[in-house]
Amino acid sequence: MPSLAAPAVPAAHHVVIVGGGFGGLQVALGLRRAAVRVTLIDRRNFNLFQPLLYQVATGGLSPSNIATPLRSILKRQRNTEVMLGEVDGIDPAARTVHLQDGETLAYDTLVVATGSRHHYFGHPEWEVHAPGLKTIEDATRMRRLIYSALERAEREHDAQRRAALMTFVVVGGGPTAVELAGALAEIVRHTVRGEFRRIDPAAVRIIVIEAQPRILAGGFAPDLSEKAAAALLGLGVEVITGARVTEVYADAVVMVSKDGAQRVPCAGVLWGAGVAASPLGRILAAGTGATVDRGGRIPVGADCALSGNSGIFVIGDLAAQPGADGEPLPGVASVAMQQGDHVARAIRDRRAGRAVRPFRYRDYGMLATIGKRLAVAQFGRLHLSGTIAWLAWVFIHLLKLVRFENRVLVLVQWAWYWLSWNRSARLITSGDGEPAPRPAAPPVRPEASGAAPAPAPGG
Amino acid sequence: MPSLAAPAVPAAHHVVIVGGGFGGLQVALGLRRAAVRVTLIDRRNFNLFQPLLYQVATGGLSPSNIATPLRSILKRQRNTEVMLGEVDGIDPAARTVHLQDGETLAYDTLVVATGSRHHYFGHPEWEVHAPGLKTIEDATRMRRLIYSALERAEREHDAQRRAALMTFVVVGGGPTAVELAGALAEIVRHTVRGEFRRIDPAAVRIIVIEAQPRILAGGFAPDLSEKAAAALLGLGVEVITGARVTEVYADAVVMVSKDGAQRVPCAGVLWGAGVAASPLGRILAAGTGATVDRGGRIPVGADCALSGNSGIFVIGDLAAQPGADGEPLPGVASVAMQQGDHVARAIRDRRAGRAVRPFRYRDYGMLATIGKRLAVAQFGRLHLSGTIAWLAWVFIHLLKLVRFENRVLVLVQWAWYWLSWNRSARLITSGDGEPAPRPAAPPVRPEASGAAPAPAPGG
Numbered sequence: 001m002p003s004l005a006a007p008a009v010p011a012a013h014h015v016v017i018v019g020g021g022f023g024g025l026q027v028a029l030g031l032r033r034a035a036v037r038v039t040l041i042d043r044r045n046f047n048l049f050q051p052l053l054y055q056v057a058t059g060g061l062s063p064s065n066i067a068t069p070l071r072s073i074l075k076r077q078r079n080t081e082v083m084l085g086e087v088d089g090i091d092p093a094a095r096t097v098h099l100q101d102g103e104t105l106a107y108d109t110l111v112v113a114t115g116s117r118h119h120y121f122g123h124p125e126w127e128v129h130a131p132g133l134k135t136i137e138d139a140t141r142m143r144r145l146i147y148s149a150l151e152r153a154e155r156e157h158d159a160q161r162r163a164a165l166m167t168f169v170v171v172g173g174g175p176t177a178v179e180l181a182g183a184l185a186e187i188v189r190h191t192v193r194g195e196f197r198r199i200d201p202a203a204v205r206i207i208v209i210e211a212q213p214r215i216l217a218g219g220f221a222p223d224l225s226e227k228a229a230a231a232l233l234g235l236g237v238e239v240i241t242g243a244r245v246t247e248v249y250a251d252a253v254v255m256v257s258k259d260g261a262q263r264v265p266c267a268g269v270l271w272g273a274g275v276a277a278s279p280l281g282r283i284l285a286a287g288t289g290a291t292v293d294r295g296g297r298i299p300v301g302a303d304c305a306l307s308g309n310s311g312i313f314v315i316g317d318l319a320a321q322p323g324a325d326g327e328p329l330p331g332v333a334s335v336a337m338q339q340g341d342h343v344a345r346a347i348r349d350r351r352a353g354r355a356v357r358p359f360r361y362r363d364y365g366m367l368a369t370i371g372k373r374l375a376v377a378q379f380g381r382l383h384l385s386g387t388i389a390w391l392a393w394v395f396i397h398l399l400k401l402v403r404f405e406n407r408v409l410v411l412v413q414w415a416w417y418w419l420s421w422n423r424s425a426r427l428i429t430s431g432d433g434e435p436a437p438r439p440a441a442p443p444v445r446p447e448a449s450g451a452a453p454a455p456a457p458g459g
Numbered sequence: 460m461p462s463l464a465a466p467a468v469p470a471a472h473h474v475v476i477v478g479g480g481f482g483g484l485q486v487a488l489g490l491r492r493a494a495v496r497v498t499l500i501d502r503r504n505f506n507l508f509q510p511l512l513y514q515v516a517t518g519g520l521s522p523s524n525i526a527t528p529l530r531s532i533l534k535r536q537r538n539t540e541v542m543l544g545e546v547d548g549i550d551p552a553a554r555t556v557h558l559q560d561g562e563t564l565a566y567d568t569l570v571v572a573t574g575s576r577h578h579y580f581g582h583p584e585w586e587v588h589a590p591g592l593k594t595i596e597d598a599t600r601m602r603r604l605i606y607s608a609l610e611r612a613e614r615e616h617d618a619q620r621r622a623a624l625m626t627f628v629v630v631g632g633g634p635t636a637v638e639l640a641g642a643l644a645e646i647v648r649h650t651v652r653g654e655f656r657r658i659d660p661a662a663v664r665i666i667v668i669e670a671q672p673r674i675l676a677g678g679f680a681p682d683l684s685e686k687a688a689a690a691l692l693g694l695g696v697e698v699i700t701g702a703r704v705t706e707v708y709a710d711a712v713v714m715v716s717k718d719g720a721q722r723v724p725c726a727g728v729l730w731g732a733g734v735a736a737s738p739l740g741r742i743l744a745a746g747t748g749a750t751v752d753r754g755g756r757i758p759v760g761a762d763c764a765l766s767g768n769s770g771i772f773v774i775g776d777l778a779a780q781p782g783a784d785g786e787p788l789p790g791v792a793s794v795a796m797q798q799g800d801h802v803a804r805a806i807r808d809r810r811a812g813r814a815v816r817p818f819r820y821r822d823y824g825m826l827a828t829i830g831k832r833l834a835v836a837q838f839g840r841l842h843l844s845g846t847i848a849w850l851a852w853v854f855i856h857l858l859k860l861v862r863f864e865n866r867v868l869v870l871v872q873w874a875w876y877w878l879s880w881n882r883s884a885r886l887i888t889s890g891d892g893e894p895a896p897r898p899a900a901p902p903v904r905p906e907a908s909g910a911a912p913a914p915a916p917g918g
Contacts, residue, residue, distance in 0.1 A: 044886075044887065045606060045610060045885075045886065045887045046886050046887075059523075062521035062522065062523045062524070062884070063521065063884075063886060063888065064518075064521045064883050064884035064885075064886055065521070065883075067886050068883075069654075069885055069886070071651065071654035071655070072654065072881065074654075075653045075654040076653070081656045082654075083613075083614065084607075084610040084613075084614070084887075085614070101614075103614075136886065136888050137888060137889060147504060148543075151504060151543040154542075154543075155542065155543070155544070155560075155562075192530065194534045194535070195528075195530035195531060195533075195534040195541075196530070197540045198540075405871070405872070405875045405879075405881065405883050406883065408871055408875075409868060409871060409872065409883070412864070412867055412868060412871060413864070413868065416864045416867075420864075422531065422864065424523050424524075424527075424864050424865065424868070425521070425522075425523035426504075426523075426528055427503075427504065427505050427522060427523055427526050427528075427595065428503065428504045428505075428543075429522065429595050429596060430596060
């Protein structure tokens with residue numbers, strides 16, 4: 001049995017990073033040669049490449065293709081320790097963090113990078129009917145919703161209920177919602193083509209409901225919003241803008257637009273709208289006297305540090321940091337990663353007695369993909385769409401996938417999908433310990449006991 | 460909206476297959492050109508390559524690498540329909556099957572191929588502590604148990620509890636148990652090497668407990684059992700034969716051997732012993748007057764049909780069919796597949812008015828892998844071990860993976876593992892809707908609030 005007691009070493013400056021997402025991991029990696037001791041705490045044992053989560057939700061990739069164990073990434077970084085745990089308290093006066101399991105950990109510098117969760121505009125009860133897309137479990141739940149609905153539609157005898165089971169509502173008009181709607185359209189038109197005998201999946205309705213007057217309103221220029229909307233329409237997706245969802249049920253949503261309220265029966269709702277900062281933000285604010293903004297984010301200065309408390313940095317989706325235009329920087333991976341780089345450099349500079357430069361965000365552009373050879377990209381004044389934007393998207397996402405093997409596996413699966421339209425990971429699986437999932441609505445087939453209808457030749 | 464009503468076609472002979480595993484799928488594929496109508500019913504929407512499930516349980520492969528959607532496999536087979544549902548009743552007099560959701564389906568020929576579940580020798584309450592390995596959910600549960608135990612050990616301060624968290628018990632000595640123990644040994648010695656700072660995973664104890672006097676007693680010759688045991692010992696696995704597990708708890712097992720009863724504290728139990736036929740066997744027996752054997756299996760004749768009821772075939776793990784030596788054929792994939800081929804041919808022959816030949820099982824041999832370049836293989840009188848048996852194992856398993864893409868993905872992951880020892884799919888995930896998993900035992904670290912010990916340089 002190895003001894004737990006570490007050998008006596010001079011007490012090094014201890015950097016505690018809470019959250020192993022894009023931002024937190026970047027801080028840890030940036031400190032690999034610094035004379036500090038680093039502890040990275042996360043609730044999960046892996047770093048998740050969230051921008052591709054919608055491909056897990058639609059059965060194109062497996063969870064492990066976009067998740068890399070944190071220990072594996074950091075194993076050669078001898079000054080860094082990974083800890084699986086959940087922080088539920090921060091004491092800035094004592095310079096300690098408290099973990100849910102009772103442990104208390106002292107820090108010299110704290111980096112809080114716990115990101116955001118989807119939220120439901122004050123309706124947390126909607127979550128049971130409308131899975132969002134932030135975790136692996138969210139994605140497999142969404143995958144189950146999509147493929148179970150098609151299975152149930154295949155066995156449904158009532159035309160009205162069948163029509164509802166063949167209707168999906170995507171709430172939101174940001175990149176996640178657009179990517180989900182596009183992937184869904186390709187699934188029903190191509191992937192499952194010819195696989196059903198009683199329904200025609202190509203008749204599935206996909207409805208995108210966005211409150212803004214255009215989709216991709218946050219960050220993309222109007223011409224690209226139009227291109228994306230046209231691409232979605234070309235795939236058969238109905239895009240409804242300027243409409244708010246006011247009620248969400250297991251089998252319907254109610255939306256209010258300028259035409260009034262309308263009830264849309266559906267198989268389920270894919271939630272691509274609304275994110276709120278992680279609850280740790282409010283805990284941190286309570287301890288430091290900071291005021292969170294409407295989205296639960298912590299305001300930070302140009303040094304990414306908590307004002308008046310230089311020992312605490314906040315980065316990523318949890319931070320509200322004004323950009324060059326005075327608006328808060330968007331909650332995207334590249335902001336979190338650049339902030340992470342900055343904080344690691346700031347810690348190194350401080351330790352070395354060098355002046356710390358203020359953080360400047362470099363906007364390298366934005367991308368959203370709709371489908372095969374359909375994407376929009378905005379690199380400063382350069383606006384791209386179609387095949388070239390899609391190629392840029394593929395290239396950049398492959399490059400950014402953390403580990404070599406993941407890239408190869410993702411490339412093979414994308415190449416296969418390109419050739420065959422097939423999605424290999426469309427399993428309807430349930431949670432551990434739950435029984436295997438079953439069709440939820442008991443269909444009634446009165447004619448079946450005598451002679452079930454033969455499969456339609458045209459399928 | 461497409462109409463559900465199928466066009467009027469002459470009522471074809473309707474073959475209903477219950478179960479889309481190795482046997483049931485083979486029957487469906489064998490009827491692709493037959494003048495019959497086929498309905499394949501399964502609770503899951505995919506065919507699972509169970510022999511590689513232990514690689515999912517140990518984080519080497521993703522669930523979707525070894526699962527292929529049934530609809531995808533059968534999409535071009537126009538006489539065949541896939542139905543997601545669970546059969547809970549069979550009425551041989553009326554020639555109908557009843558589904559859990561209330562539907563009744565008429566058949567002309569019925570094939571029951573619902574396989575087996577692991578079972579706990581009359582102790583179903585053990586299942587909560589000792590996951591078996593029959594479904595995707597079982598495998599992800601086992602994966603969570605393994606990797607969570609290491610995480611908890613890393614944070615445990617009590618030496619005794621830490622030692623327990625670094626002990627795994629594998630119950631059983633068949634191929635599944637041997638493969639699990641071998642994979643586990645490679646994980647702790649190679650995969651996670653250098654990833655922990657406080658524990659040395661190489662010190663993990665892996666204990667295989669088998670009631671028989673030797674491992675691989677079912678089907679393998681004694682010399683190969685010895686070779687396998689030696690290979691496991693070489694990997695640091697403790698193999699205890701002639702010992703029975705009599706109690707199973709969350710943190711310990713009690714085993715009884717010739718030396719008496721012994722309590723073994725452990726992180727968890729991986730259940731590789733005991734299978735029982737699917738519950739549908741008893742339902743079928745009750746309806747037909749057949750008597751199930753001790754394992755819940757239905758006795759069938761040389762035609763794979765239920766005696767006295769030629770309209771019902773039973774194949775695979777659910778069937779008790781005597782082999783050439785009079786002993787029931789083993790519950791392995793190749794028996795199920797050959798029986799499936801046979802039943803498809805029998806149905807075709809009967810429809811064509813040809814005589815139906817009796818089923819003869821051709822034993823092509825048995826394989827079990829222990830680790831990298833460690834395997835045993837028995838092809839008739841030819842007994843192989845080491846690299847050549849391992850190469851045979853790799854080749855045969857790749858060949859048998861249903862779809863092209865799966866093979867490529869599995870090959871890439873195996874090649875990467877071969878080069879790096881890395882396992883890409885070692886995610887600790889929870890069920891959908893459950894909160895993210897957390898370390899279960901709250902560790903107490905009294906010294907941590909002041910100054911946590913620095914990571915050990917040697918790790």
